[in-house]
Amino acid sequence: MSRPGPLSREGARPTPSNRLLLALPSSSLQRLWPQLAPVHLTARQVVYRSDERIAAVYFVESGLCSLMTTTRDGHSVESAAIGYEGLLGLTVGLGGPSMPVETIVQVPGSALRLSVELFRRELARDAAVRDVVNRYAHAMLVHLLQTAACNRLHGLEQRCCRWLLAARDRLNANTLPVTQELVATVLGVRRPSLTLALKSLQRAGAVVYRRGQIVILSRKTLEGTACECYAVVRGHLEKALKGS
């Protein structure tokens, strides 16, 4: 993986964008910082294959990654989207060797890389790091359990709104550099179905979609159409990041 430049020397002030790192007490972050290597996340990069032994975890700084569950007949659904609020390789934080699903970069960005050995060492010796990772694990579990039910009970338009809102939160921008194809894939639907849903949202003035991007015009309208799952999951994430 390519690196954008040398990391700041020990003693320099840490300047992460990643919210998990920002949730750490300054002494913990200060000690961790020199061990974090900045890396690029390039478009369509497969960060982890499912069940592949993980060598390093990544604290996302920018961009958007999808955790994709694929069935044996080749159909996929996104189980979670991760941006600067999160960590790639969470199961490592629970002692596992790998992730059970594929992690792929949907919107390029950057991350801070930490080897598994160093990550595990920090988890063992710093209760604050352990605590932040645990709280994030709970937020992820809440997301997955809510999404399992959402995928069963809620319609495409609701789920689409939910995804667009979450993507907006993670990218911190109303212009989402995503194609219809990508959104159809993550939602586990055929593209024509997704186009119909987007047309409906466009008529309602919520979004404008063009080739290669979806622009959010009215967050309020999207929130009104999204299922409650968006608010439930977001609420828990915010609670987890605020701390005990």
Place this chain on the structure above:
Amino acid sequence: MEVDRRQQPSICEPGGALNGTNRLLASLSATDYQLVLSSLEPVQLPFKSLLHARDERIEYVYFPETAVCSIIAVMTSGDAAESSTVGRDGFVGVPVALGADSAPFDTIVQVPGRAVRMEANRFRECLQASPGLRKVVERHIEALLVQSFQSTACNRLHALMQRCCRWLLLTHDRVGASEFRLTHDLLAVMVGVRRPSVTLAVQELERMKVLSYTRGRFTIADRAGLEAQSCECYRVVQDHLARIFPAANVQPSASGQT
């Protein structure tokens, strides 16, 4: 010959120590087991009782022995779908182990039976005190994550019949007997559909002689047949669990074959 785990002694009974049927507790070292033992209280969990309510502070964590529990997401519309099944293979109260005190889900008893429970605060103290206990608990949390990932895809991509069979298999494994109490109503919640749809699926499975259903009780007649009707999600998760818990026998022993 099938082992009916309901006949095994509870972990809290004399002679039950470490022969207890909750796998998490059974996998503890002798020291860790001693640490938790005095705080464990045997309980009988009635059908459909609510162990943890959505967003309410968790008071007890539970280690099921013969009971099987469901974590259910209930929407404001009243529609509900099960997000996960927990039985003797794990524990109920993962939020407590992860530094939270509640979660936005209901946990109910799907198949009534025995469990042991511990006060949530005491569980936190034990986790603080014992790295060994933390490690064992973390494996179970990893297992729950694995199952949850699979469920997100299964619930989106797979048909009612396949998902019905998957849930029946999960329940069958955790109960450890070919007959268990479970209604169409509850199975409908687990699968996230209306009850009439489940009734149709169950009738189809009865026609295929895979199972029989009478007055709130399922009897699995053809385990292999049930697996054949399930989506791959059952097998995929089982394979993952076998990697997370290599020493454990995750399969019920030759159960259900007539």
